[in-house]
């Protein structure tokens with residue numbers, strides 16, 4: 376297979392960095408192979424794919440937009456990195472309560488100007504966290520973002536720095552706040568330099584996705 380073993384080894388050596396191997400569009404066999412090389416936390420962006428590939432031996436993160444009607448399929452199975460509305464929080468609370476568990480979530484911040492991207496405006500984050508204190512079955516342990524897709528490093532660095540500032544502020548308010556999920560294959564080094572401690576790496580581990588090259 377086309378797995379990048381060197382890349383996996385260098386990612387494993389990163390100190391105090393949580394590495395999420397983004398396995399969207401990959402098979403269970405590919406996932407098992409990466410796990411056998413030592414990365415056992417996987418990220419999926421679609422609920423259906425996550426459910427299909429779910430294996431309780433591994434840790435799972437949902438990194439794509441979550442619709443309220445699909446919450447029931449992921450609660451208790453994956454860290455939800457894409458909490459971005461009270462409506463969604465209410466449904467997560469309901470489902471987590473029903474299953475008598477506490478659901479770990481990150482709040483997704485819409486840091487880029489890209490109209491297609493989901494997430495909460497950064498200026499709403501503090502109030503949102505405050506509102507979420509009412510939910511006894513939700514534990515918010517992180518912030519997540521996807522930076523603007525651009526060649527211009529200045530734009531990306533500016534976004535990472537805004538996230539770092541928000542993260543530092545929220546860490547002072549909430550002891551459970553631990554993870555800043557930012558950085559992907561192309562920008563994870565930059566992200567770590569600017570405060571990230573959780574990176575989501577797909578193509579650099581698994582090779583290019585088919586839908587990238589078609």
Ligand SMILES: *Cc1c(COP(=O)(O)O)cnc(C)c1O
Nearest residue numbers: 397420438559560575576577578
């Ligand atoms: C696909 C995806 C990634 C990984 O992207 P690569 O460029 O393949 O590393 C990270 N985060 C999110 C939200 C994604 O959808």
